[in-house]
Amino acid sequence: MTDFTWTRSQFDLPEGVVYLDGNSLGPLPRAVPGRMEAAQREWATQLIGGWNEAGWMEMPRRLGDRVGRLIGAEPGHTVIGDTLSIKVFQALAAALRLRPDRRIILSDSGNFPSDLYMAEGLVKLLGCDYELRLVAPEAVEGAITEEVAVTLITEVDYRTGRRHDMARLTAKAHEVGALSIWDLAHSAGAFPIGVTKGGADFAVGCTYKYLNAGPGGPAFIYVAPEHAQVAEPALAGWLGHDAPFAFEQGYRPGKGIERMRVGTPPVLQMAALDAALDVWDGVDLDDLRARSLELEDRFIAKVEASCPGLDLATPRDHAERGSQVSFRHPEGYAIMQALIAEGVVGDFRAPDILRFGITPLYLGEAEIDAAVEVLARILRDALWDREPYRTRKAVT
């Protein structure tokens, strides 16, 4: 049984703040500063030797396996590096190469824009009639036809929190001979995931949201065992080479997931990630999911009871949601500004979404209740209808 009092004690949270934005940037785990200091000591004392002696060179694989456990991957199939956008590009380029006679990347209009932009960039680069086809989230299943080379789906919608059925869509893709790439940005650390069980061909994600690795924490990529040894890396960096330190002139992809490495990995960010993952050693993901749904349901019920004008954007069905709850309101931006000013931190996504991350590692009933109370007061007293909350900035 996961001890959520213990997990909560592992975070350094500011006094007086209810933090409901861990789905955007997780808070500082208490283990991080010590580990960062240790990494700097390694740098100072071992210098270049740290790559071997301190195990820096192995970190992408070692931490890949730590993340792999959280997404239901067998050891040896997940690696850390780069940013999520780069990992999307890698997965897409490799998947298209595995389906050379097909031209369609299928995604949905609810996908995170950067995934779509990276696909657009790749399609433009490739030319040759490649196409990024977008359909509405609910139309994805029907659009998986034999023309489709690969589906690029983010499991949980970054705005509404609506969750796709990974196993079903993947099965459908395989039925028609297509491959599936899953973006787990809002899934990893949010609930149990079974990339292997679900049959995902590729999965990518970031570590700075539910995994709490800090701003700019590196991304991860998973490649299914059956593709690991045949996937061709389009971003053919030296650390994905079979013998990086032989300095051969020609590229030979490394063994399995190693080939998805590119350049020199960010050791200091990885040290933060390593420390952040310690908390997860004490967490059972089924307990996490149960607790998350309990808190989400409480939040939804209380908001609906006391905050008129807010429309639930997140599906009520447990199976169809992740670990965030979103509401729509035409004045969503101003309301969120007022909330933040009152110490309740969520975020806003255009055009009208108020987003609240429900993260049981460091949130409980008290925070949920306090957040709703403040939200209700802001709406009741129309606090949002004042300067400076109504002033919409171009960039939030």
Add this chain to the structure above:
Amino acid sequence: MTDFTWTRSQFDLPEGVVYLDGNSLGPLPRAVPGRMEAAQREWATQLIGGWNEAGWMEMPRRLGDRVGRLIGAEPGHTVIGDTLSIKVFQALAAALRLRPDRRIILSDSGNFPSDLYMAEGLVKLLGCDYELRLVAPEAVEGAITEEVAVTLITEVDYRTGRRHDMARLTAKAHEVGALSIWDLAHSAGAFPIGVTKGGADFAVGCTYKYLNAGPGGPAFIYVAPEHAQVAEPALAGWLGHDAPFAFEQGYRPGKGIERMRVGTPPVLQMAALDAALDVWDGVDLDDLRARSLELEDRFIAKVEASCPGLDLATPRDHAERGSQVSFRHPEGYAIMQALIAEGVVGDFRAPDILRFGITPLYLGEAEIDAAVEVLARILRDALWDREPYRTRKAVT
């Protein structure tokens, strides 16, 4: 006049070590730990707000300008992010797009393998008769013909330290209508560079060598003003979008150098870079170059006087070298292992290169002399001809 006693006091160097590998990984600047702690405090207290309040979102541009000053770029044309390999890919893809009727990427066999691998990966991705053409370093100028779309040259050879003439090769490229990409991995922080004056179209580099940003420090990319607004980003990530937080479905490249940003930047690594760059505020690059040549010449003269069997691999002509000195020896690997065991840290590059980085920010005559003394003793007493030094590891 640069005060090299002061610069040296800014580094945390281990006792009893002569560190001649700053061309691979710079040592820890004393300002880094405090800055890392501050960045973690920002994370803990400002949480998601740090992206605006702490200026995290602007760091790639702000630090880009700080690096830009060191490579002779005008403000606003350099940005930080990703790894050098990724930046090579970005520059290449953009350059090829600017020369749509040409198919040749020209590079030399002395280029760093990852640059060649990334080019190879891009060529394979593009198909359509694109070609990576490799010639010997001394044959580059003659090979710049009207077929060439872009030259991809690393200014200083990572093994020999031989330096290409940036202005001349760039002029030759322009003469035939080609573009030039310069990899400044072994140049930035090694000597004065004039990317704008030299007419470079693109320049890329890393920050963990002479700039001392720490293991896995992020890379940089410079795009010449005349291309900045027309270069098409192949890696079309959201933070290179003109309005990243509008979450539009289609990609529109950001203004100028902004479009070379891709994903969420590594804030903790950037904090280390920021601190590392402080030292450079007190450094005149002409002083640095003079001091570096002085120490290099001293090192060469002493080695040649007292270390028989070592052949200088670095050109004697000042204009033709960077800030590293390399010697060849058939037993180079074992000799370097013995040197490291004796506290003199350089590195080895296959098949027979002993590499020594001469970095005046923290090295002076005493270290140069001590290094040569140890090297001479190792050779005289054949210390290298013992276990474990002779045991060549697969990965060094």
